Amino acid sequence: MHNITRQVRQGTTSSLTRAARKLACATALLGLAATAAHAQDAQVSDDVVRLGVISDLAGPFADITGPGTVTAVQMAIDDFGGKVLGKKIELVTADHQNKADIAASKAREWFDTGKVDALMDVAVSAPALAVLEVAKQKNKVIVFNGPGIDRLTNDLCMPSTVHYVYDTYALANVTASAITQRGGKDWFFLTADYAFGNSLQEEASKVITANGGKVLGAAKHPIAATDFASFMMTAQQSKAQIIGLANAGADTVNAVKAAREFGLIGNNSKQTMAGLLMYITDVHALGLRTASGLMLTEGFYWDMNDETRAWSKRYFAKMKKMPNMSQAGAYSSTMHYLKAVQAAKSDDTAKVMAQMKSTPINDFFAKNGRIREDGRMVHDMYLFQVKSQAESKYPWDYFKLVATVPGDKAFLPLSQSKCPMVRK
Numbered sequence: 001m002h003n004i005t006r007q008v009r010q011g012t013t014s015s016l017t018r019a020a021r022k023l024a025c026a027t028a029l030l031g032l033a034a035t036a037a038h039a040q041d042a043q044v045s046d047d048v049v050r051l052g053v054i055s056d057l058a059g060p061f062a063d064i065t066g067p068g069t070v071t072a073v074q075m076a077i078d079d080f081g082g083k084v085l086g087k088k089i090e091l092v093t094a095d096h097q098n099k100a101d102i103a104a105s106k107a108r109e110w111f112d113t114g115k116v117d118a119l120m121d122v123a124v125s126a127p128a129l130a131v132l133e134v135a136k137q138k139n140k141v142i143v144f145n146g147p148g149i150d151r152l153t154n155d156l157c158m159p160s161t162v163h164y165v166y167d168t169y170a171l172a173n174v175t176a177s178a179i180t181q182r183g184g185k186d187w188f189f190l191t192a193d194y195a196f197g198n199s200l201q202e203e204a205s206k207v208i209t210a211n212g213g214k215v216l217g218a219a220k221h222p223i224a225a226t227d228f229a230s231f232m233m234t235a236q237q238s239k240a241q242i243i244g245l246a247n248a249g250a251d252t253v254n255a256v257k258a259a260r261e262f263g264l265i266g267n268n269s270k271q272t273m274a275g276l277l278m279y280i281t282d283v284h285a286l287g288l289r290t291a292s293g294l295m296l297t298e299g300f301y302w303d304m305n306d307e308t309r310a311w312s313k314r315y316f317a318k319m320k321k322m323p324n325m326s327q328a329g330a331y332s333s334t335m336h337y338l339k340a341v342q343a344a345k346s347d348d349t350a351k352v353m354a355q356m357k358s359t360p361i362n363d364f365f366a367k368n369g370r371i372r373e374d375g376r377m378v379h380d381m382y383l384f385q386v387k388s389q390a391e392s393k394y395p396w397d398y399f400k401l402v403a404t405v406p407g408d409k410a411f412l413p414l415s416q417s418k419c420p421m422v423r424k
Contacts, residue, residue: 042085043346045117050090051077051334052116054103054131055123055146057095060224060250064279065123065146068327071318073120076334084341092116096127098223103127104134111138117347118142120334121326125149125196132156139349143337145329148248148277149199150412153375157419160349161375162356165329166299168196169412170381171276172203174297174405178383179242179274180211188240189218190231190255192247200246200276216240225251228258236262241271248277253285260290279324283386283398291398292388299381300325300365301399307364322396332365333377369407374419378407 053073057066070093077089092114096103103122110116111134119135122128123146135142136158143162144152150167176187187208191197197220205215216238219231232255235243243264245255252275259265259273275282278296302312302322311331315323340355341347361369366379384399392398414422 043348044085044087044341045347046115048088048090048115049084049338049341049347050092050114050116051337052107052110052114052119053091053093053121053330054096054106054119054127055093055121056098057093059098061098061124061146061248063281063285064249064324065121065326068281068315068319068321068323069121069123069146069330072315072323072327072331073334075315075318076331076338080335080338084338085345089338096122096124098124098127100126100130104130107131107134108138111135111140116140118337118352120337121145121330123147123326125199126194128152129156129195132158132161135160141337141349141352143333145333146326147196149196150203151199153372153419154412155418155420157374157417157421159375159421160353162333162371162377163375164333164377165325166277166297166381167376167411168199168203170299170410171297172200172207174381174383174403174410175274175276175295176204176207176244177211178403179272179295180208180213184242184272184274185213186240187213187215187242187244188235188238189215189244189246190228190235191218191220192251193220193222196248197246201244204244204246204276218246221247221251223251225254228255229262231255232258232262232264235259236264236271239271243271243273245273245275245278248279249282252278253282256282256286256290256294265290265293279326280322280396280398281324284321284396288387288389288392288398291386294386295383295402296386297381297383298325298399299379300328301382301384301401302328303397303399311364328365332361332363335363336361372414374414374417374422376411378411380407381405381410 053070055065056062074091094106118141120143122131125147128147141160143164145165148168150169153163189201191201219234221231245252263269264271265273275294275296283291302308312322340352344351344355357371369379371377383403385402387400
């Protein structure tokens, strides 16, 4: 009897084991089938998602874009896990030396033979405008975090362009309107003589005039100017209340230093400097003694809240300096792009752009940000004043918030856009 019972139990156990094995095999087959189906659904060209950054890596704009932007993009790739849809993510970089022809040539090479899917930045406006045309011809995604000229998503907009961080309209609108409304009616511009500087002066002049102010004149200087003495004398002789700096990077830093030497900055000066594009890295290079009191507009500040501080400290560990808005934007836009590829199950330009435009942006860089049909990423902008040495309590504690301007108030309204994709 006991033998019979054991045989029954053994037979039952054996049957259960066989059933379990069959179930396991079936489950494994279903898993393989699901994986295969997913692989068929996911379409990644060349089995690699390849991103590019074309920037100024060693010139006058290297500190505000360059290596810092490259680091931020790589941080996003690493945080994403280094793969999307099971495919490797690669980053390639190039130095355009602030020359439009070099930038365009490198972009064409990358798109034609380098199998680059998207550009996550092309620093400086002139190279950006040149690469925009190449990306249009090749139907590739291009995201701008460093350049400011608003034509990128205005009259020169295209379906696969995103202007992520700021533009000349927002900078002029926020800074010039705030200062003019506070009594700074008479302006004189010190302008970098290239696309960005001229655009910034033009936009700021419109805002100043609209707010009851007037522009008394302008002095234009070349990129990477080393001697600002004559320009400062002209600005001083204008007797304008506000000297607007329509330049960027090392040019802004050198202009402010020269202004300090000529007495345009300081307690005894009857004139005030306004940096229309001034990064925290510029303030750090100048020091608070020189930069204190300057008004500026930013799309990001590292010390705004716990989220901005947490990411910025990670960046600082790699770069030994706090990020500026373009570098923070490079991380945010790269993450947004990779999430779009994941959701679209493809690196196809049209599918990814549709996903990017339909998905709100909520991260440390922006809350409720959105990419409009013209490619403009709309988010809050901030008017800051540089602290005095006495007000600063710890390293990189440089800004005090003057005003928060909602994105729909800061950026060009769609109703005024010249973008041919915008339905009026």
